[in-house]
Amino acid sequence: MSATPPHDLRARHSSHRGRVQYRTALNEALAEEMRRDPKVFVLGEGIGERGGSYKVTQGLRAEFGAGRVIDTPLAEASFTGVGIGAALTGMRPVVEILFIDFTMLVMDQIVNQAAKVRFMTGNQARVPLVLRTQGGAGNGLAAQHSQSLEALFYHIPGLKVVMPSTPADAKGLLKASIRDDSPVIFIEHKLLYLTEGPVPAVEDYMIPLGKGDIKRTGRDVTLIAWSNMVPRSLAAADKLAAEGIEAEVVDPRTLVPLDEELILASVRKTEHVVIVQEAVRRGGVASDLASIIQAKAFDYLDGPIEIVAGLNTPIPFNLALESACVPQEADIIRAVRRVLGRNACL
Amino acid sequence: MANPYSKAFLTGLYRQLWTIRAFETRCIQLYRQGLIRGYLHPYLGQEAIAVGVCAALGPQDYLTSTHRGHGHCIARGADLRRMTAEITGKQAGYCQGRGGSMHIADMSQGNLGANGIVGGGTAIGVGAALSARMQGKDSVCAVFTSDGGVMNGTFGESLNLAAAWDLPVLFVIENNQYAVSLPVREATREPELYKRAAGYGVEGRRINGNHVLEVYETAAEYVRRCRAGEGPFVIEALTYRHAGHHVNDPGTYMPEDQKEHYRKMDPCLLGRQFLIELGGASCEEVAAIEADVQQAMDDAVEFARQSPETTIEDFLEQIGGDQ
Numbered sequence: 001m002s003a004t005p006p007h008d009l010r011a012r013h014s015s016h017r018g019r020v021q022y023r024t025a026l027n028e029a030l031a032e033e034m035r036r037d038p039k040v041f042v043l044g045e046g047i048g049e050r051g052g053s054y055k056v057t058q059g060l061r062a063e064f065g066a067g068r069v070i071d072t073p074l075a076e077a078s079f080t081g082v083g084i085g086a087a088l089t090g091m092r093p094v095v096e097i098l099f100i101d102f103t104m105l106v107m108d109q110i111v112n113q114a115a116k117v118r119f120m121t122g123n124q125a126r127v128p129l130v131l132r133t134q135g136g137a138g139n140g141l142a143a144q145h146s147q148s149l150e151a152l153f154y155h156i157p158g159l160k161v162v163m164p165s166t167p168a169d170a171k172g173l174l175k176a177s178i179r180d181d182s183p184v185i186f187i188e189h190k191l192l193y194l195t196e197g198p199v200p201a202v203e204d205y206m207i208p209l210g211k212g213d214i215k216r217t218g219r220d221v222t223l224i225a226w227s228n229m230v231p232r233s234l235a236a237a238d239k240l241a242a243e244g245i246e247a248e249v250v251d252p253r254t255l256v257p258l259d260e261e262l263i264l265a266s267v268r269k270t271e272h273v274v275i276v277q278e279a280v281r282r283g284g285v286a287s288d289l290a291s292i293i294q295a296k297a298f299d300y301l302d303g304p305i306e307i308v309a310g311l312n313t314p315i316p317f318n319l320a321l322e323s324a325c326v327p328q329e330a331d332i333i334r335a336v337r338r339v340l341g342r343n344a345c346l
Numbered sequence: 347m348a349n350p351y352s353k354a355f356l357t358g359l360y361r362q363l364w365t366i367r368a369f370e371t372r373c374i375q376l377y378r379q380g381l382i383r384g385y386l387h388p389y390l391g392q393e394a395i396a397v398g399v400c401a402a403l404g405p406q407d408y409l410t411s412t413h414r415g416h417g418h419c420i421a422r423g424a425d426l427r428r429m430t431a432e433i434t435g436k437q438a439g440y441c442q443g444r445g446g447s448m449h450i451a452d453m454s455q456g457n458l459g460a461n462g463i464v465g466g467g468t469a470i471g472v473g474a475a476l477s478a479r480m481q482g483k484d485s486v487c488a489v490f491t492s493d494g495g496v497m498n499g500t501f502g503e504s505l506n507l508a509a510a511w512d513l514p515v516l517f518v519i520e521n522n523q524y525a526v527s528l529p530v531r532e533a534t535r536e537p538e539l540y541k542r543a544a545g546y547g548v549e550g551r552r553i554n555g556n557h558v559l560e561v562y563e564t565a566a567e568y569v570r571r572c573r574a575g576e577g578p579f580v581i582e583a584l585t586y587r588h589a590g591h592h593v594n595d596p597g598t599y600m601p602e603d604q605k606e607h608y609r610k611m612d613p614c615l616l617g618r619q620f621l622i623e624l625g626g627a628s629c630e631e632v633a634a635i636e637a638d639v640q641q642a643m644d645d646a647v648e649f650a651r652q653s654p655e656t657t658i659e660d661f662l663e664q665i666g667g668d669q
Contacts, residue, residue: 041480072507073510077469078500078503085472086477088453091477108463108466112466113467113470119444121440121451121453122664123664123665124454
């Protein structure tokens with residue numbers, strides 16, 4: 001046994017572990033990257049002994065020490081700026097912002113500093129920083145802790161935007177994000193942390209940024225969804241299958257860079273498109289995807305592109321109101337029937 | 347008191363003071379001629395702060411600068427040719443004409459860049475100090491900010507982080523007494539800005555920012571103590587802009603008697619006096635330095651004029667295409 005290389009032991013162990021939680025997959029990605037590269041460190045609020053509000057950083061303080069797992073005061077703008085300064089001078093920080101809503105305190109550092117430095121300096125400088133945060137509605141956390149704000153970052157040249165929907169994607173994309181030389185806004189979803197799924201037990205499991213994934217194949221309609229709208233779209237697709245409608249669920253996984261070709265190939269196949277976005281309807285990523293699809297695959301479309309999105313309102317606290325404000329399975333099903341002209345089935 | 351300064355050291359300081367003076371004066375002229383576009387925020391009147399602080403830094407150290415940052419670049423040893431090319435938007439500039447006056451950076455010298463956002467570089471400087479410590483480097487970061495910059499919340503946050511983590515940061519508040527046009531006494535109840543340091547458990551001091559030796563002495567002491575693990579520190583360097591906020595602002599809100607008062611304390615006049623009285627330089631030697639600087643400036647302008655224009659194709663190729 002002593003001749004067996006350690007990675008084989010690990011692989012065998014992993015292959016027997018079954019399903020992995022999303023938060024555990026993220027934790028593995030951080031730990032593996034911190035073991036591999038001493039320049040990787042994490043900083044944020046309550047991430048040390050407490051292990052983070054969603055337990056993503058649990059155990060990291062014990063393994064890597066307080067010098068690399070840094071608890072910060074509640075000063076988001078400045079500790080993110082600290083991350084940028086560290087990234088400019090040779091480190092690879094992973095900054096955690098507890099809720100995406102709190103990134104609004106940090107917009108100067110993200111938009112005017114991190115996103116721009118490489119371009120303003122004529123390519124002299126790099127900001128290899130990952131800003132991990134989480135968004136979305138679903139736990140009655142009300143208007144300032146439930147938003148889906150990816151469009152704000154999608155809009156800014158110089159940022160990459162990653163939104164994993166499964167444990168495997170969470171792990172593979174976080175590892176790739178940490179190794180990327182650009183600032184990456186890595187947006188998790190609060191309802192996904194406890195979801196489970198298989199995570200490949202290979203060493204250094206990574207998913208390149210800009211490579212989307214077909215989460216379900218189908219011939220009749222393309223459902224484009226990301227983050228928590230992926231499992232919701234998959235659930236809707238299962239119900240639609242009972243009606244004889246086969247939906248293809250396309251998860252871009254990274255909004256910037258965007259796997260346009262994967263989306264367009266699916267559109268060319270199904271000729272019907274529904275884009276599902278948790279964020280509010282106005283000015284969202286879905287609208288931009290629709291514009292890309294109509295520009296590049298217009299002749300393949302059999303009808304208008306449908307967008308299922310959040311209402312243009314702040315998220316209310318009351319749980320019934322909250323769920324009414326973001327797309328639910330039934331909304332997706334109705335939209336698919338509309339684009340296929342099957343409303344008679346209602 | 348014995349004079350601790352060599353003639354060579356004082357010559358170096360004066361050369362830098364005069365280089366900043368000549369650079370800014372020429373840039374204003376180029377701006378009026380339409381060769382520089384956009385914004386230009388001259389450092390005229392504040393030269394001693396950049397020169398004194400940078401003289402106290404070593405090659406391993408970092409700095410973050412401001413929108414009024416030409417002086418910091420020059421004092422850190424920037425090449426006038428590449429600076430002038432940058433400010434005129436040419437390919438040969440430090441940032442290939444992508445940054446301009448408000449964004450010159452020279453990563454090779456630890457100059458992490460000027461910043462178009464007042465207060466935008468403060469936290470970044472703290473990060474450089476943290477990074478240096480994590481990598482086992484003996485580096486200090488000088489964070490240049492201003493009476494305007496400290497009114498932004500990130501100043502308090504960053505000072506607090508640097509203090510909580512005992513980081514080797516030297517915060518340099520260039521108090522030129524106006525944030526754009528707002529006098530500092532109207533911006534705060536406590537216009538002695540160094541006093542804020544005490545609230546964070548940090549030592550700070552107000553000094554005469556026009557006195558290059560006083561700036562140097564204070565910065566040298568604080569840099570040394572930063573390296574000994576006693577950082578961070580705050581310097582409030584009291585100074586005055588020669589004119590308005592930027593080249594097109596006549597500064598009508600600045601009282602004449604105040605301008606006159608500070609003209610008598612001009613940092614270049616003082617620097618020249620130190621060179622002559624403490625360094626034993628002759629008037630001819632001073633004139634030779636100034637002529638030399640003038641020649642370097644003429645050469646830099648000519649270089650910039652001759653530099654090729656940058657193109658959108660170059661830009662897109664470098665950044666990997668439309669983002």
